[in-house]
Amino acid sequence: MSFHDNLNTYLILALFLLMMGIYGMIRHKTFIGMLISSELVLNGAGLNFMAFNKFLAPDPAVGQIFTLFIMGIAAAEAAIAISFILAVYRKFTTGDPQGVTDLKG
C-alpha cells in the first residue's frame, strides 16, 4: 500500500495544518496574520472531509459538497473580516490587536 492510498497520511497532514493554524493565531501580532492562520485551519478541515469521503463515506459526493460549502463560508468570512480590519484600522489607525482598547477599564 503506497502513501497516497492511506487514510492516515491525509489525517496527519490535516492535523499538521490545524496545529500550524493554532500556532499562527497565537504568534501573529496582526489581525490579517490571524486571518491567514484561520484559513489554514479551515483548509485542514476541508482536507479531513475529503479524506474521509474518499476512504470511508457511503456517498462520495457528500464530502466534496461539504468541502465546497467550507470554501464558500471561508470566502464570506475573509471578505467580512477584511472589511472589519479596515474599519478598525480607520477608527484606531492601528493594525495591532493590543492597540484596540476602547472598552478597557
Added chain:
Amino acid sequence: MNVLMDVLFFGFVVLTMAGALLAVRAGVLMHAVLGLAISLLGVAGLYLYLGSPFLTLMQVLIYVGAICVVLVFGIMVGYTPNEVAEKVAMGRNAFLGLLASGTAAFFLMVMVIGRTTWVPAAHRLGDFSIEHVGEGLLLTWCLAFELISVVLLIAIVGAIILARGGREEVSR
C-alpha cells in the same frame, strides 16, 4: 507511472507543509500570504489524489484566486509599511512552553489516529463524478446551497457597508 505518482504526491505534501510553515513563521505579512497560497496549492494537488479534479479547480479558483487576492488587498490598503513588519513579542519561555504542549498534543492525536480502526461503508452509492456532485447540490443539499449564496450576498453587502462607514468617520 506509479513512481511518478508517489514523487508528485510527496511534492504536494512538501508544498503544503512548507507553505504552512512560511505562512506562520514569516516576518512580513505579504510573505505570509505567499506561504498561504503555496500551502493551498499543495492541498489542491492532494484533492486530485482524493479523486476530485472538480474540488482541485475550485480550490485554485476560490482560495488561491479569490481569498489570497482579498488578503493582499487588505494588507496593501490597511497597513502602512512600518506596521507590516511584525513584532515578535513572545518571550523565550512562552515559546518553549507552547512548543512542548503543541508537540505533545500533536503526537497524542497522531497516536489516536493510528490506534483507531476506521470502518469503510459497506457499499457505495454513486461515484466521484461531477455529475453526481451536481445532482447532490441541486437535489439533496439544495437548501444549504441556496443559503450559502445568500450568506455570500449578505457578506459582500455587509463588507461594503462596514468599509464605507469607516471612510465617513475619517472625513468628518
